[in-house]
Amino acid sequence: MSSPQASALVGEFSAIVGSDNVMTSEIDRYAYSYDAAVLEPVMPGIVVRPTTSEALGRVTRLCNDNGLPLTVRGAGTNLSGGTIPHPGGVVILTNGLTRILEINEEDLYAIVEPGVVTAVFAQEVARRGLFYPPDPGSQTVSTLGGNVAENAGGLRGLKYGVTKDYVMGMEFWDVQGNLIRSGSRTVKSVTGYNLHGLMVASEGTLGVFDKIILKLIPPPQAARSMMAIFDSIAAASETVAAIIAAKIVPATLEMMDNFTIRTVDNFRKAGLPTDAAALLLIEVDGHPGQVADEAARVEEICRRQGAREIKVAHDAGERNTIWQARRDALPALAKLKPTCVLEDATVPRSKIPAMIAALGEISRKFDLTIGTFGHAGDGNLHPTILTDKRDKAEWQRVEHAIEEIFDRALALGGTLSGEHGIGLAKRNFLVKEIGQATIDYTARMKKALDPKNILNPKKMEG
């Protein structure tokens, strides 16, 4: 931004948010040119940091008046390029909007600004004896606004659902700077279109979230964790199906393949069974009586399905050991190679054995290292490709492999992304899953709501 027109704009942004909250230097702009996706950085023209709700609205409007493309940025941890700005566009930071406005213990809801960090919120809620379940692996840094815009999931998705199941309502800015309200503080509300539902997973393309009303629930009173060890991955995945078929919904039901097990064990030397084909990590929770009963039945099912060994956690320390192994999966894999592509194609859970087999084939076909772990209980696996993006030949094979992962997942009735979003990374594949008519419909809707196409252009555009 160097033309007189540009400096006038800088002045206008400064007038709204204060000059301390406007960044235009080369290095500041470069620092907001990327996110956690493995994609090339793109420099914005200016970065602004509103600290009040009103300023957020005025900044949005100013962008629209000047036809400036804008990208709202929370913690920038999304894995699909959702916060890689438009070249020369505006980045709006939400880390100046971090107030928890209300936690209502009687009506079980909370109202937050979009920049509140997920784990900070969950902790604050827990201190009041309540529970906010969505727990993405990035929760110590991710923002609630980012969670809503990506419909983030987490380990507890199977039983407790994902972010969308907790969004009761919202206030957001439209491009003209009007505050739009949808939903309410009540459990039931059918007043108007479900616009807050539309905002979930909208990746910053339809409105700028200002306040979010989130549902809270009472926490489970008891929990029991276990680790089941399998000699065949098929047996492990059939066990997943068998547990669900027995009408038990564990809070968490995670799987790790042999490659991941070996990598994790090498990382922490936690004494994992490195010869096992797969591990299931399971936690049931709820009322103590029900927990005891369900844990016993899950154990029984695992045994019947051929688990070689089942380790049940008897105290907090043992429980932590089990979940530490799962928490270590990504860091351990990430340390093996410079570049780590974390995929999240998802299939109906009954198709997990087929998907795992497909991943094995893909890794052999393209001669790539793929470690697979993830939320087996909800069919959301994370095949993790370990590579070095500087190796051009291998990177090409990675791109082909990713495409084939999508094709296989779709052929099994699955979806491109379970929780990481479409952004820039998967937009070209969108048509394969939803079809041209859906893309056209979406484009018409977007055109009506955002005529100048300033809200995070190109993201999720098929």
Place this chain on the structure above:
Amino acid sequence: MADLQQLALMFKNLDDQLVNCMRCGMCQAVCPLFRETGRETDVTRGKLALLEGLAAEILQDSQGIDTALNRCLLCGTCQANCPSGVQIIDIFLAARAILTGYFGLSPVKKAIFRGMLANPRLFNALTSMGSKFQGIFTKKVDDLLGSSCARFNAPVVADRHFNALATRPFRKIVPRLDTPAGASGLRVAFFPGCVVDKMFPQIGEAAVKIFRNKEVGVFLPAGQACCGIPVLTSGDRQTFNTLIEMNVELFRNAAFDYLVTPCASCTATIKELWPHLYSGSRDIAGDIARLGERTRDITEFMVDSLGLDGLGVTPAKEDVITYHDPCHLKNSLGITRQPRTLIRAAGGNFVEMNEAGTCCGCGGSFNVAHYELSKKIGNRKADNIVASGAETVATSCPACMMQMTDMLSRRDKGIRVRHVVELYADSID
């Protein structure tokens, strides 16, 4: 001055390390600086991206990158928590060296590092003089104290609560020692470090008292030089190498079981940084490695080697003591248990404070260059100390002690700041 392309080329050599950052952003959760400012250029991910941008010749503003890089406590919290295992501190130190090579060392730093630090006698003489004229420091001496060892920064700013330079430095109280192992069967080389020598001689005295009491032989040669951390963080590899050479010369031929220091920064520097960052011309890699292997933090030595486990000691109720983890012990060396054990062994009534492992905000020369930010981070530490209800905050790094003293003295709560070994030395009266 090399041109920008050449600079980019030098950074390309860092590429193998830089590429390991997957931009996950998890460092935002732990960086004490980012917590205060919320700026991406202040957190590791941003800094690493800037270095990559420079290497890729996308960025031109090398001066701006140098500034961003120096806004960092080098506390290592990000590295200790990085899921991708990026060797962040190595990268930052290497980058500072490259940029210092490119821009040149500031004349003040050059005079101080090469003229004073590499010449311990002169350095000692000047700081002794300083101690007599505290309060009427001339600008020159302020600069000396401010950027020589980041921690002699105290008198730089008018409103700052500082530790007075000791009127009698440790080396005047105990000039040298060379005693054989007693009943313990152990003999240590003692490296007090500059801050203990010049500001907290009582810590050195406490250590010597404990060695005597436990019948540990001590080798304390005169003429010890700075461990090199202040010059290293300023990117002055030349002086860093000289200081290592001087110290290695003093200790290489002596017989001892461990080299013990009461300064977390010295311990981490000797153990972690000397071995893989020495780039001088002398053939001393083997000596450096052997010294590094035998270097111990003093609390680690007392608990693990002398067996002071605190079992059977009943806490004296009255004085409540809390503990602050120095970054250089916790993040660099993973030492957190031994100092706490030692407080209990000293009969201390120990309480854990919130965020005990969060940086105090000193960060060497960071405190000088960015005093306001340093103060913000330090105030959070002070809040946590006050909230713990402790009457004494103990730690095991004299640099942290300076910062906490500065922050706490503004509160007027009468909370004392002491080194863990001082507490233990008191208990063996």
